Amino acid sequence: MKLLRILSLFTVLITSTLTAQNKQITLEEIWNGTFRTDGLQALHSLNNGKQYSVLNFDRANRATTIDIFDYKTLEKTKTLVSSADIEQIPYFTDYTFSKDESQVLLATEEEAIFRRSSLGKYYVFNTKTGETTLVTEDKIQEPTFSPDGTKIAFGLNNNLFVKDLNSGKISQITTDGVKNKIINGITDWVYEEEFSFVRAFDWNADSNKIAFIKFDETDVPEFSMDVYGQDLYQTQTVFKYPKAGEKNSKVSLHIYDLKTNSAEVVKVSKNYEDFYIPRIKWTNDPDVLSAQFMNRHQNQLDLWFVNASTKEANIVVAENDKAYIDVTFDLTFLDDDSFIWTSEKDGYNHIYHYDKNGKLINQVTKGNWEVTSYYGYDEKTDRIFYQSVENGSINRDVYAIKLNGTKKQRLTDKTGTNNADFSADFTFFINTYSSSDTPYLYTLNESKKGETLKVIKDNKDLKEQLKDYQISKKEFSTINVNGNDLNMWMIKPANFDSSKTYPLFMFQYSGPGSQQVANRWNSANDYWYQMLAQQGYIVACVDGRGTGLKGADFKKVTQKELGKYEVEDQIEAAKLLGQRNYIDASRIGIWGWSYGGFMSSNALLKGNDVFKMAIAVAPVTSWRFYDSIYTERYMTTPQENPTGYDDNSPINHVEKLKGDYLLIHGTGDDNVHVQNTMRMVEALVQANKQFEWMIYPDKNHGIYGGNTRLHLYTKMTNFINRTLGDKL
Template sequence: MRHLAAVFCFLMTSLVFCQEKQITLQDIWSGTFRTEGMQALHSMENGNQYSVLNFDRQSRTSTIDIYDYKTLEKVKTLVSSTDISEIQGFFDYSFNADESKIILTTKSQPVFRRSTLGEYYIYDIASKDVTKVSDDLVQEPTLSPDGTKVAYGFENNLFVKDLKSGNVEQLTTDGEKNKIINGITDWVYEEEFSFVRAFDWNADSNQIAFIRFDESEVPEFSMDVYGSDLYQTQHVFKYPKAGEANSIVSLHLYDLDSKKLTELSVTKDYVDFYIPRLEWTNDTNVLSVQFMNRHQNELDLWMIDTKAKTSKIVLAEKDKAYIDVTFNLTFLKDNSFIWTSELDGFNHVYHYSKEGKLINQVTKGNWEVTDYYGFNEKANTIYYQSTENGSINRDVYSIQLSGKNKKRLTEKVGTNSASFSADFTYFINTFSSAATPQEYTLYSSKSGKVVKQIKDNDQLAKKLEGYVMSEKEFSTISVNGNDLNMWTIKPKDFDPNKTYPLFMYQYSGPGSQQVANRWNSTNDYWYQMLAQQGYIVVCIDGRGTGFKGADFKKLTQNELGKYEVEDQIEAAKQLGKRDYIDAERIGIWGWSYGGFMSSNALFKGNDVFKMAIAVAPVTSWRFYDSIYTERYMTTPQENPTGYDENSPINHVDKLKGDFLLIHGTGDDNVHVQNTMRMVEALIQADKQFEWMIYPDKNHGIYGGNTRLHLYKKMTDFIHRTLGDKL
């Protein structure tokens, strides 16, 4: 009996211990809370199957496996790295249009945020032949629709390899580093227009259209790379800051039949403009191109007939602030097209004829279309994601092209996103909420009914039951005349009769969202750790953030950092009045735009905030790139007060609290110049502060032990400045 009692006590003690397990920084950054997903999901053209990239860690084998939508059973392995003697493995893949060939990525090294140099092989599914694209590391290899050729960029020029003969044809010859780029975007296009491949095959695989970037007059930026050698090296690249010269862009066509290279022109005389998108229509000789003025408040959609050598504007949009460029342009069989726009004040779907005449506004309402999934020609139905169920949630919908018979296809409240089968019979829904990790479920697109569960993260959910975890509470707070979305994480043993320090997080950039009903990011586990240590953590999306209409989002135009900062300061004041929050211990932090904001909040709200952490912050918009900054601020020459009155570098004299400034010296996005100039301003204002520099680390500040070190640094600073009474 005594033995059983001892066992019982041991089990109870173990149970209590498990239930009280504390989250540590080592847990967070060692991958303890990593979620399972579906890698490189691709819907096969037959509509009945999908492919997934699988990797066996024990055998180090990569496979592309085919699964049946109905049964979710594996049908076959399409290709395995063990069957290809030329390669050891691959970590990404892409098909050509008819799915007869696959590009396999075997090696890759980053250039900037989205661009890479890589080693690629082409696998012929029928013959099982393998062809290396190039012995050099190349960019953006893209198979022609008929699968006979592959185009790619190398050393700023474009090349095409014939897969039958092996012959390589060089399409351009004037490419030169930091001068001319053909078919691959420059730094600022890649970062702010979100694409790297600036060339496109036509449907007949005999024409390639591309953008040429002449960056000769763009000012250079240089960064020391310290490395481990005796002498540092320099990374020098073209970076147009606000108000400075951009690349001169032009549009070109290479005809593979005639071997002729020509420049394509339009009939409108543009000055200092952008070409943010190009895409061939279903007509093999008609190319669609989007032109945008430098202020980015005018967007023209052109159709260029490369055979008839004619061009015409089919759609011209103007906005009092700016227009967001998307990837949603979709051509139907008759070359009418789907377009998304904020014309009525919210982002919605529109249908236009091929001549640009409005046929129908498909979706309407005081909510936002947040993703466009495609058009089912057979059912005459569009599929999209929206905020119709609240701005912090996402659901998947279907609607007829006429705008009738709208149907909600997902049922759980949270964040739903879809990957449709090629014929739109099925979709794989990824669902998560603040309380539920990612679930992958097969749905019928017609009925919206669940067909089968595919994968979940129940093991992670079960693991987390053993940790001290608090609920993420969603609410709104009335600030400066607006109901702002907010989440709150309180200590698990929260007592309303006690007082707690408040730690605020925000990003706040135009059109962004941090208050969303979705599963934890890595930072959420950090906030949970801080909550278990006695802090209340809050996040508020202020004016200028997204998914609540164009007026709310674009209110900050020409004055970045004014209204957003006012909202964070006022929100902190209101929260400080709550009985359980210690108004003398309120801190704020952010990264990038959020670091710009946290710096401003501490300086301008010096009677509210006791401390702030700014990671990789913009300290003056004069230091940031042209496309992003001018979209919201126009140029410094046109709007000097907008730039200077709200930049934290000009308010350092107001600093009273504790300030931690962090940056990586290899940040090609928000240059360490921002921090160095801030440091000098603080010194000259005789203000004490703390700072940390991470050698050669980019905007993400990661690699090896870096992230763990960074979060230890920040956690220690929080404890020293806010946690003195804990």
């Protein structure tokens, strides 16, 4: 009897262990936060170089806090601000220090406008007195401390204002702002989306001048979106949106002098007819402003230095490219007024050092690899810190190098994706590491050699939790497609049997300079792919020509023909994978979102003998429908390049449809308008082609909110099972 009980208990233990290891991932778990990682929110290194701050939520008090930690001990030294102690503020969502850290700007009641822009109420918290002051009763944009901490500039109703924090007085410094006509100091829609910034104003070092860009969008065509909401009648959102080849905002650069209370237009000697100002930034000299001017084709970029006192303006760097130039935020001014600049003019993105007059001192980094982030320059040790893909294009590491380009050091030793956040004095850095099988690991490292001092967060609980699930390894490799070795990952079922055949489901994005094959921790989609692998699918991703981090030639080969070479690569990759004895070539599908939706649509149409099905979420269906800055960067205008626009747009190939096609869009998409899907639907109908589609009312380009993502991924999973999973 005793032996039977022992055997019975042993059987139960073995069975429960096997069951635990075979736990299936569900869509509900993916989208309810079951696999969420723990991180550091709004990390800020304090000026003393010995402490850092993070944003936390105190669940016990249901309050937001800014907590201060010691670098050496990683111990919390104090709570600087807690919303529990501030009667006016139930919670805040972000914070910004003044330069001397005596004041903190707290963001509350934030509401999104577009992808990067928002409105909010802001409070100034004095760290010495504990006093909290509301900036203004209005919801405002981009409030920014002056360097001396005595004033805040902000945008409101398309105008710029300055609040004196000592007197409390608010002064309006522009008056001509009108919705959908004139914007001062805040970017228009297309600048925000494609040049990735919202605050188009900047304080000088002496806090007595503000440079700003004015956008005259009077002649820009309007786009409108119906908002269905909950009321009896729908409303409309109307905004200016320049599509490819249409009129852009007319931009001008201005400098406002707070002493004279007057603004002057900045004039440069070069005659620009149709141009952009994608970046402005004051140098360390309070009288010298830097401004980047770019032609509409975006293949010429001039860096100007403008003297606000003498009105003299000089070009210090002029770059030209046969295709286009990527604008970055890497311009950094050193104490001697020389500056750091990144450029891919030698074929790869690298760091350059120029003197204050624009004379090249030296190219700091060199090689057939890309610099992916510039972190800063430490004057004490004469070292530049940066991130690059020197250790393989799917990996990223942190490096240090002397300003003259010597004594390069790799400061991270784990293969995968490393990203550093340096202390203000560059003594320490917090490294965020992950790989395809290691969740985010936060460590404290010293910057001299990169030695790891302590672990801050390791997400071990998540890794332990995932042991209960049937997880497959993400396999990285390359595949030779159309004469190029392309990066690829593949996820096979955990019980993979090479003597069997499996359906193949391919994912890609494929946009210029993008990367999806990267050695980093799971996104939500990766758990979905694991779920599909559990159900018997092989999932693969191939980064084709046009994607990033493999040099300018590889990236820019798609110039003037978006959707040609990228689609050829996906079709050929699918053919090659279909030749493998464990893949069923008759059951290959492909999906993508945004640019990826454009690609999956094209792949199904142009590769109709290869792909059995495709899912396109929020796709561009004709480049004629998309915005000017993005589209013309790669295609020039439709007036100049009509065949480039039309030959590779899926809306012009609907008659080729043979397989199963699912088209998905949100009606509130301000980026890739639902017009793309509506016109694609009409073209398919007139071609008498059957397909499926799903519209999400009032959802933007991300298609989320409430149960939306769960519904979306349920719909896509059901479609995959119905079209590819018939033999599973």
